[in-house]
Amino acid sequence: MKAQNRRTFLKTAAVAGTVAAGLGTSKAKAAPMNILSPNRMGVLIDTTVCVGCRNCEWACKTAHDLPSEPLSTYGDRSVFAQMRRPDDGALTVVNEYGNPKNKDLPINVKVQCMHCDHPACVSACIVGAFTKQENGTVLWDSDMCIGCRYCMAACPFQIPAFEYHKAIQPEIRKCDFCIQRTSKGELPACVSICPVEALTYGPREELVRVARDRIKANPDRYVNHVYGEYEVGGTSWMYMAGREFADLQFPNLGTNPAPGVSEAIQHGIFAYFMPPVALYAILGAIMWMTKDRKEEGL
Amino acid sequence: MHAYMKPTPLKAKFFTPGVIVLCVLALNGLVFLAGRFFFGIGAVTNLNNQYPWGLWIAFDVAAGVALAAGGFTTAALGHILHREDFHVVLRPALLTAMLGYTFVAVGVFVDIGRWYFIWHPLIMWNGSSALFEVGICVMIYMTVLYIEFIPMVTERFIGRVNLPGVLKFLNRPLDALLRVMDRGLGKTMFIFIIAGVVLSTLHQSSLGTLMVIAGPKMHPLWQTPVLPLLFLLSAISVGFPMVIFESMIASRSFKMKPEMDVLSRLAGFVAPVLGVYLAFKLGDMFIRETFVYLQELTTESVMWTIEVVVGVIVPLRMFLSRAVLRSPVLLFIAAMLVIFGVALNRLNNFIVAYTPSYSFSSYFPSIGEISVSVGFVSLLVLMYRAYVMIFPIISLPDSSAAPKTKYAIRGGK
Numbered sequence: 001m002k003a004q005n006r007r008t009f010l011k012t013a014a015v016a017g018t019v020a021a022g023l024g025t026s027k028a029k030a031a032p033m034n035i036l037s038p039n040r041m042g043v044l045i046d047t048t049v050c051v052g053c054r055n056c057e058w059a060c061k062t063a064h065d066l067p068s069e070p071l072s073t074y075g076d077r078s079v080f081a082q083m084r085r086p087d088d089g090a091l092t093v094v095n096e097y098g099n100p101k102n103k104d105l106p107i108n109v110k111v112q113c114m115h116c117d118h119p120a121c122v123s124a125c126i127v128g129a130f131t132k133q134e135n136g137t138v139l140w141d142s143d144m145c146i147g148c149r150y151c152m153a154a155c156p157f158q159i160p161a162f163e164y165h166k167a168i169q170p171e172i173r174k175c176d177f178c179i180q181r182t183s184k185g186e187l188p189a190c191v192s193i194c195p196v197e198a199l200t201y202g203p204r205e206e207l208v209r210v211a212r213d214r215i216k217a218n219p220d221r222y223v224n225h226v227y228g229e230y231e232v233g234g235t236s237w238m239y240m241a242g243r244e245f246a247d248l249q250f251p252n253l254g255t256n257p258a259p260g261v262s263e264a265i266q267h268g269i270f271a272y273f274m275p276p277v278a279l280y281a282i283l284g285a286i287m288w289m290t291k292d293r294k295e296e297g298l
Numbered sequence: 299m300h301a302y303m304k305p306t307p308l309k310a311k312f313f314t315p316g317v318i319v320l321c322v323l324a325l326n327g328l329v330f331l332a333g334r335f336f337f338g339i340g341a342v343t344n345l346n347n348q349y350p351w352g353l354w355i356a357f358d359v360a361a362g363v364a365l366a367a368g369g370f371t372t373a374a375l376g377h378i379l380h381r382e383d384f385h386v387v388l389r390p391a392l393l394t395a396m397l398g399y400t401f402v403a404v405g406v407f408v409d410i411g412r413w414y415f416i417w418h419p420l421i422m423w424n425g426s427s428a429l430f431e432v433g434i435c436v437m438i439y440m441t442v443l444y445i446e447f448i449p450m451v452t453e454r455f456i457g458r459v460n461l462p463g464v465l466k467f468l469n470r471p472l473d474a475l476l477r478v479m480d481r482g483l484g485k486t487m488f489i490f491i492i493a494g495v496v497l498s499t500l501h502q503s504s505l506g507t508l509m510v511i512a513g514p515k516m517h518p519l520w521q522t523p524v525l526p527l528l529f530l531l532s533a534i535s536v537g538f539p540m541v542i543f544e545s546m547i548a549s550r551s552f553k554m555k556p557e558m559d560v561l562s563r564l565a566g567f568v569a570p571v572l573g574v575y576l577a578f579k580l581g582d583m584f585i586r587e588t589f590v591y592l593q594e595l596t597t598e599s600v601m602w603t604i605e606v607v608v609g610v611i612v613p614l615r616m617f618l619s620r621a622v623l624r625s626p627v628l629l630f631i632a633a634m635l636v637i638f639g640v641a642l643n644r645l646n647n648f649i650v651a652y653t654p655s656y657s658f659s660s661y662f663p664s665i666g667e668i669s670v671s672v673g674f675v676s677l678l679v680l681m682y683r684a685y686v687m688i689f690p691i692i693s694l695p696d697s698s699a700a701p702k703t704k705y706a707i708r709g710g711k
């Protein structure tokens with residue numbers, strides 16, 4: 001910070017401003033894809049139909065080349081003794097809860113990624129490795145991911161899992177809505193194997209209608225709540241149940257999209273890069289005005 | 299009458315018993331770190347799918363960034379407000395910030411699963427991600443800090459580049475390079491200094507935005523939309539206490555008299571900032587009515603109370619007292635309490651407040667995680683010691699230069 005005259009100061013400040021402005025325009029374009037197509041697909045899970053056979057767990061592992069026991073072992077219901085969560089070796093799991101209406105008919109709940117319409121992971125990911133695809137899938141891109149695990153901190157459903165015991169190229173694992181199969185016109189593996197048709201695959205808007213019709217037709221069978229219709233701004237996978245969702249360990253989330261507050265703050269601080277550039281200018285002005293203090297040797 | 303202070307490389311023995319202890323701690327950390335690189339993050343840490351972030355992010359990164367705030371706060375005071383009377387603290391604060399941010403970067407590097415992709419955010423941008431903004435700002439700010447440090451390198455080595463043996467032919471080009479940098483930076487340094495302050499306010503606050511997206515997973519005592527403001531205010535409040543703290547430790551370690559004159563004047567700025575921080579923190583609490591959570595005895599309520607009472611209210615009262623500002627011991631304690639309070643705030647925000655929707659056990663850092671964090675702090679202190687012995691950073695009274703000559707020549711009378 002030697003003496004500098006007014007001209008060099010203004011010149012360099014102008015250059016710095018231009019660089020910052022340039023950064024601003026290119027940054028505005030960069031954001032991961034989040035398509036909300038009116039034709040996006042979804043799955044409706046009717047927990048009052050599910051029998052807890054866990055065939056979906058087997059089908060999911062097989063479809064994703066994950067190691068799995070033979071299908072015949074999945075009839076073992078002792079695994080229900082503990083609540084399980086999806087992890088890097090199982091992208092979907094089924095849990096069991098008691099049924100106050102009928103003790104002999106326990107409630108089984110399949111858990112997997114909800115494929116939110118406004119996903120927290122898409123908003124949070126530092127490199128934009130998550131995208132919301134046109135068919136509703138929330139997809140993770142292995143080529144971009146740096147393994148920071150911010151998606152896991154952000155996800156309101158606590159779904160993304162990380163390969164903690166891999167030193168090189170650990171992956172974030174979660175349900176990918178069988179995008180390999182659906183892009184070829186096939187059903188997702190879990191939907192196609194379900195023997196009791198507890199899972200219905202179809203356009204999301206139609207599924208909401210189906211769910212509402214079922215509730216209207218059987219008001220005693222269902223609670224009047226389609227979980228995922230409005231939760232965190234809507235999800236592609238939705239649930240129906242005969243018992244309050246809070247009792248089935250569904251998180252109680254509002255209807256606002258999960259990234260809402262965070263993005264509002266973020267875009268407020270960075271509105272067209274104005275606040276940082278303004279701060280830079282103000283500090284520059286203060287620096288210029290107090291310059292004389294130095295030369296007088298205070 | 300004040301002696302003219304001149305930054306000088308300190309002369310002392312590098313290895314003392316304390317330094318050897320630090321070396322052992324650093325080595326211990328490096329051993330565990332090797333385990334992380336050979337067997338994965340899960341082999342060394344207690345992290346799991348329920349608790350994706352632990353001590354390394356909360357302490358090494360979040361607390362590290364906050365405690366390195368001495369760099370931008372003193373730069374704003376000394377360079378932007380041109381308070382020449384604080385110049386003796388600028389270089390030590392810059393060095394702490396530079397080393398602090400270096401270890402923040404190293405902390406991120408070891409915590410991310412794919413460390414070899416750490417450069418991805420440079421070309422893959424996600425403008426809506428708070429983490430992206432923190433990452434980019436920290437990367438640029440670290441570069442700025444290294445640029446701001448160059449004058450100390452040129453001052454030390456111009457005309458004194460003396461590489462041994464086969465590298466001898468590089469001596470002249472290196473000297474020329476140093477001279478070019480010295481001349482160029484003399485005219486342009488103000489760009490970097492302002493940029494450093496702007497970048498710091500940006501990422502210090504965005505670090506607070508990070509956990510906002512965790513929503514209901516974060517305890518209401520900490521989860522608030524004004525988190526970015528609280529993070530920025532607390533970072534500014536901890537800046538000067540950190541400078542006071544490290545200056546007093548350095549003085550003691552190198553057997554010099556503490557710079558009480560400068561430090562107590564610096565300490566005078568702490569109370570107002572800390573007061574504003576406390577006002578916002580409590581104001582937010584009353585607006586959101588989260589004080590109801592303090593009525594029950596939980597880990598969260600206890601930690602919040604310790605953070606605010608021991609880490610903010612007590613030091614605030616101390617910094618308001620003239621007696622404390624004049625007493626080296628009390629000033630040191632007050633500064634340490636603020637540092638403790640802000641570090642605990644970061645740990646609370648990232649670990650204590652975080653309650654996953656589904657958890658099977660609670661998180662406590664493993665021996666490996668603690669060893670690595672302690673190892674990094676030890677390495678940082680060792681590097682600080684080495685740097686102040688190599689470069690002109692800490693100012694010593696200089697009898698050879700009379701204080702007025704500088705201005706007499708400049709004034710050209």
